[in-house]
Amino acid sequence: MSRIKEIYDRISEASSNFLGYPLAKDFNYSEFAPFLNLCINNVGDPESPSTLSIDTKDVEREVISFFADILSSSTNDVWGYVTNGGTEGNLYGLYLARESFNNPVVYYSESTHYSVKKNLHLLNLKNIVVRSQDNGEIDYDDLESLITLHRDKPAIFFLNIGTTMTEAVDDLDKIKGIIKKYAIKDYYIHCDAAFLGCIAPFVDPKPKFDFAEGIDSISISGHKFIGGPIPCGIVLAKRKHRNRIVNSVSYVGTLDTTITGSRNGLTPLLLWAFIEKHGKEGLIARARKSQELAAYTEMKLREIGVNAWRNNEALTVVLEKPSNALCKKYQLASENDMAHIICVPGIEKCQIDAFLEDYTKELFIAERLTHN
Numbered sequence: 001m002s003r004i005k006e007i008y009d010r011i012s013e014a015s016s017n018f019l020g021y022p023l024a025k026d027f028n029y030s031e032f033a034p035f036l037n038l039c040i041n042n043v044g045d046p047e048s049p050s051t052l053s054i055d056t057k058d059v060e061r062e063v064i065s066f067f068a069d070i071l072s073s074s075t076n077d078v079w080g081y082v083t084n085g086g087t088e089g090n091l092y093g094l095y096l097a098r099e100s101f102n103n104p105v106v107y108y109s110e111s112t113h114y115s116v117k118k119n120l121h122l123l124n125l126k127n128i129v130v131r132s133q134d135n136g137e138i139d140y141d142d143l144e145s146l147i148t149l150h151r152d153k154p155a156i157f158f159l160n161i162g163t164t165m166t167e168a169v170d171d172l173d174k175i176k177g178i179i180k181k182y183a184i185k186d187y188y189i190h191c192d193a194a195f196l197g198c199i200a201p202f203v204d205p206k207p208k209f210d211f212a213e214g215i216d217s218i219s220i221s222g223h224k225f226i227g228g229p230i231p232c233g234i235v236l237a238k239r240k241h242r243n244r245i246v247n248s249v250s251y252v253g254t255l256d257t258t259i260t261g262s263r264n265g266l267t268p269l270l271l272w273a274f275i276e277k278h279g280k281e282g283l284i285a286r287a288r289k290s291q292e293l294a295a296y297t298e299m300k301l302r303e304i305g306v307n308a309w310r311n312n313e314a315l316t317v318v319l320e321k322p323s324n325a326l327c328k329k330y331q332l333a334s335e336n337d338m339a340h341i342i343c344v345p346g347i348e349k350c351q352i353d354a355f356l357e358d359y360t361k362e363l364f365i366a367e368r369l370t371h372n
């Protein structure tokens with residue numbers, strides 16, 4: 001077997017089996033194969049053409065406009081670009097926040113994605129970790145007591161709209177209550193909506209997290225709920241923040257507003273194709289279907305005696321960690337004694353049933369051992 005075929009088969013098998021990662025797998029982008037034979041590069045700002053015109057900036061702007069719309073805004077007020085993933089969008093949001101103030105302090109919960117600590121370090125931003133509640137949501141009492149210690153400093157709130165482990169959503173209303181109570185004048189709100197960004201707009205009741213609620217920036221991963229072969233993401237920010245950092249570069253004839261210079265031109269095209277095909281209605285249907293599978297998974301796990309729970313309408317089912325062998329077989333991420341199954345599009349009910357059957361057998365063997 002050729003090396004390339006071997007790699008293809010390995011990834012293909014592993015990708016059809018995993019249950020524990022938030023990556024939709026129901027896509028087929030083979031019609032875009034001819035683009036693999038082209039140089040494509042979206043260097044610089046998506047709104048500013050470059051002397052190098054081998055880009056897909058026109059569709060990139062349409063993608064940004066779609067996201068601005070589902071996040072209760074429009075490209076009159078917000079600006080954004082297609083990133084390499086959620087991490088870059090979070091780095092960008094924090095960068096814009098840092099450029100807005102002198103000596104700010106970043107507040108974020110201990111359930112925040114591991115990459116954020118590194119981002120803060122790169123940006124040399126003063127930061128404080130806030131305790132989390134058991135469900136993964138930020139602990140508002142702890143946040144409040146920390147704020148009282150630094151009332152004189154501008155505050156950057158880094159909020160989770162869906163934590164990685166339990167899909168918990170920080171409550172913006174409660175945060176605003178704290179801002180008001182302590183009369184914090186200078187503040188910035190960034191939302192990390194890596195997984196939930198294209199689901200939360202359609203959840204009932206809808207969490208408060210978008211531009212209608214006055215947030216400053218938001219980062220979403222493109223390869224998670226939408227899915228695709230190449231990691232990507234979307235970052236959106238209020239225009240005034242982007243205008244603060246804009247720089248013109250004569251070499252490429254465009255504006256240097258993005259973190260990297262050369263940028264992926266293929267991922268905006270794939271995101272655009274998804275939006276063309278599914279639109280808002282398609283996203284809603286996808287979210288509903290995934291929520292139903294998650295509800296089924298939670299219920300069935302409880303039926304076999306496994307401690308399982310979900311945050312409101314979450315696609316993530318948190319459960320008692322099964323054996324290492326099962327975690328490996330189904331590629332379940334775990335933390336301490338909990339694991340999770342994430343019911344993304346592309347996971348079939350029969351795969352959940354197969355997992356339940358394996359877990360039942362394991363429980364049965366454990367039961368027999370304790371009785372002997």
Ligand SMILES: *Cc1c(COP(=O)(O)O)cnc(C)c1O
Pocket residue numbers: 084085086087088113115160162163164192194195221222231232233
């Ligand atoms: C996945 C994830 C990230 C990182 O996103 P990438 O697209 O992998 O860079 C950040 N925050 C949260 C909450 C995530 O789930």
